Each structure stands twice: as structure tokens, then as C-alpha cells.
Amino acid sequence: MVDLQKLGDREVDERIAVLKEKLGEDLFIPVHHYQRDEIVQFADYTGDSLELSRVSAKTDARFIVFCGVFFMAEIARVLAARDKYVFIPNRDAGCPLADFASLEDVEAVWRVLQEVDAGGYIPVTYANSHAEVKAFCGREGGLVCTSSNVQKIFSWILDRGKRVFFMPDRNLGINTAAAMGMADEFCVVRSEPEKEREEIRGKRIVIWDGFCIVHKRFTMQQVARWRGEDPEVRIVVHPESDPEIVDASDDTGSTSKIKRLVEESPPGSKWVIGTEFNMVQRLKSEHPDKFVEPLEVSVCRNMSSIRRRDLMKTLLAIEDGDYADQVVLPEDQVRDAAAAIEKMLEIS
Numbered sequence: 001m002v003d004l005q006k007l008g009d010r011e012v013d014e015r016i017a018v019l020k021e022k023l024g025e026d027l028f029i030p031v032h033h034y035q036r037d038e039i040v041q042f043a044d045y046t047g048d049s050l051e052l053s054r055v056s057a058k059t060d061a062r063f064i065v066f067c068g069v070f071f072m073a074e075i076a077r078v079l080a081a082r083d084k085y086v087f088i089p090n091r092d093a094g095c096p097l098a099d100f101a102s103l104e105d106v107e108a109v110w111r112v113l114q115e116v117d118a119g120g121y122i123p124v125t126y127a128n129s130h131a132e133v134k135a136f137c138g139r140e141g142g143l144v145c146t147s148s149n150v151q152k153i154f155s156w157i158l159d160r161g162k163r164v165f166f167m168p169d170r171n172l173g174i175n176t177a178a179a180m181g182m183a184d185e186f187c188v189v190r191s192e193p194e195k196e197r198e199e200i201r202g203k204r205i206v207i208w209d210g211f212c213i214v215h216k217r218f219t220m221q222q223v224a225r226w227r228g229e230d231p232e233v234r235i236v237v238h239p240e241s242d243p244e245i246v247d248a249s250d251d252t253g254s255t256s257k258i259k260r261l262v263e264e265s266p267p268g269s270k271w272v273i274g275t276e277f278n279m280v281q282r283l284k285s286e287h288p289d290k291f292v293e294p295l296e297v298s299v300c301r302n303m304s305s306i307r308r309r310d311l312m313k314t315l316l317a318i319e320d321g322d323y324a325d326q327v328v329l330p331e332d333q334v335r336d337a338a339a340a341i342e343k344m345l346e347i348s
């Protein structure tokens with residue numbers, strides 16, 4: 001067995017390249033935009049969670065090695081055909097935002113919502129949630145959304161005369177309600193939904209009280225500092241940022257939208273970006289003819305926890321026919337979560 005810690009980075013990279021070559025079309029490596037460059041260099045596809053969901057569902061490869069956080073590998077497991085094997089090179093790469101909503105807590109709030117308006121709510125969970133919460137949404141006739149399609153999904157629910165029960169990201173929920181002109185029509189459920197019954201009763205959108213620590217680090221002081229330094233910069237932030245930051249910015253959008261804005265802007269454009277640092281750094285190096293800086297350095301430690309040696313270890317295990325570390329979910333969870341994800345893919 002190779003001692004990976006004794007190998008230099010370059011040797012590890014060379015060996016990964018050889019393993020990739022060997023596994024050929026049997027291997028597919030989807031990589032999220034927030035991953036480190038040392039992982040992105042081996043990507044078969046780079047994207048945000050929606051794009052990666054789509055490509056993982058369609059790949060013919062037998063082995064999907066998902067480089068992102070655990071909920072993304074779960075999505076790949078749910079969508080990929082049963083004869084595919086899904087791996088994540090570091091199983092500890094979780095998502096603190098997803099951890100805000102356990103199935104038990106979600107079901108407790110759901111019971112209160114049924115007392116307020118039985119059959120009146122459609123649950124919708126952000127992709128950044130655990131598979132058990134996605135499965136809950138599927139069971140209850142609900143669906144999944146991402147930051148690219150959340151507004152479309154909210155409209156789809158409201159157009160049916162139903163109310164939205166959205167989890168787990170408070171800021172994405174509030175920013176979406178505000179963008180739809182519904183700033184007065186939402187409430188945030190905190191720890192004791194029974195006590196909030198009256199407030200819930202009057203609202204069309206009920207939002208879970210979770211947040212992403214990476215996007216919560218952006219502040220009005222940072223926005224003011226950049227505006228003061230150069231009034232020509234355009235500030236664009238991810239909608240998981242606080243509503244006041246979104247309001248003070250020039251634009252907001254998913255990671256894919258942010259990427260597109262920078263790519264399509266003319267040389268000399270100036271961008272200050274409020275999202276995960278690895279992605280901003282990559283945009284900066286890909287566009288040397290533009291000014292690209294982070295609003296503040298904010299790294300997702302979970303995304304960054306996948307390292308080249310983790311990837312190599314996973315590929316070696318696959319080469320050896322050792323699939324013990326694959327991502328496995330209970331069959332009923334797969335079925336119900338698939339229903340929620342497929343409904344999202346149909347609508348968006």
C-alpha cells in the first residue's frame with residue numbers, strides 16, 4: 001500500500017492522472033466551483049449544485065467521484081442509476097447550513113403548519129440540506145430548489161394558491177421573498193413554532209432559521225470600504241448573504257450567475273464578489289484582464305477539506321475493486337428524495 005503522505009504533491013498529481021487515464025470512461029469527477037484548484041484540475045465537469053445534479057444523473061460512467069460536500073454526493077446517489085457507485089473523497093466534508101435542519105425539527109414545524117392550514121403548504125428545501133429532508137419534501141408533495149431556480153420554485157407554489165415552507169437558509173428565503181415583492185408576506189420560524197403560530201397564520205412564506213457561515217461573514221463595512229476605495233467597482237454577492245448586503249450590492253445571484261457576469265463583462269471591468277474565496281480566486285486568475293477581488297476572504301472549510309491525497313485514495317480503492325466507502329442511502333429515502341429533485345428539474 002502506498003504511503004500517500006510520503007509522496008510529494010507533484011507525484012500525487014501524476015499518479016491521479018494515471019489512475020484517471022486507466023479508469024477512462026468508467027470514471028466521472030464532478031467538481032463544485034468552491035473546491036481547491038488542486039481538485040479542480042482533475043474535474044470532468046465544474047459547476048454549481050444544480051448543474052452537477054444534472055450531469056451526475058446523465059453520466060454513463062460507473063464510478064462518480066463527487067468533489068463537493070456530502071449533501072451533493074447524496075444528490076448524485078439519489079439521481080444516478082442504481083448500478084453506479086458514488087464516492088466522496090472526504091466523507092467529513094459536511095455542510096453546516098444543512099445541519100441547521102434535522103428531519104426531527106422539520107417534522108415538528110410541519111405538524112404546526114398542518115394545524116394552521118392543513119394541506120395549504122408545499123415544503124421546499126434548498127439543495128444544501130440532508131437527503132432525509134429532501135425525502136421528507138418528496139413524501140409531502142414538495143420539492144428541492146437551488147439558488148439559481150428558487151424564485152421560479154416559489155412562484156410555482158404560490159401560483160397554485162399554496163404557501164411555501166422553505167428551509168434551511170433564512171437569507172436565501174428572505175432575499176427571494178423580497179425580490180418577488182413579498183417582503184411583508186414571510187415569517188421566519190425560530191425554535192418554538194407553537195409560540196409563533198399566530199405570526200405563521202398570516203404569512204404565505206414560512207422560512208427556516210438557518211444560515212451559511214461563509215456568506216454570513218460579509219458586512220456593510222466591507223461594502224462601504226470597497227465603494228470608498230473605487231466607486232467604479234460592481235459588487236455582486238450570493239443570495240445566502242444577509243439581506244442588507246444584497247440590498248447594498250449591484251447584483252446578486254448563484255455561483256453560476258456570478259461566474260457568467262464576470263466572463264461576459266468587457267476587459268477592464270471591476271468586480272468585487274461576495275461568495276466563497278476559492279471561486280473568487282479562480283475567477284481572478286482566469287480573467288487577468290479584469291479586476292476581480294473578494295468582498296472579504298471567506299473560505300468554506302468543508303469544501304476545502306478535500307485534498308489531492310483524498311482523491312488519490314478514492315481512485316486507488318476503485319482501482320482495487322474496494323467499494324466499501326461508497327455513499328449509500330436507504331432505498332425509501334432515495335425514492336422520496338428523487339421525487340423532490342426530479343420535480344425541481346422538471347420546473348427549472
Ligand code: SF4
Pocket residue numbers: 069094095096097098128212213214215276300301302303
Ligand atoms: S459554502 Fe455554506 S452552504 Fe456551501 S457548503 Fe459551505 S457551509 Fe455549506
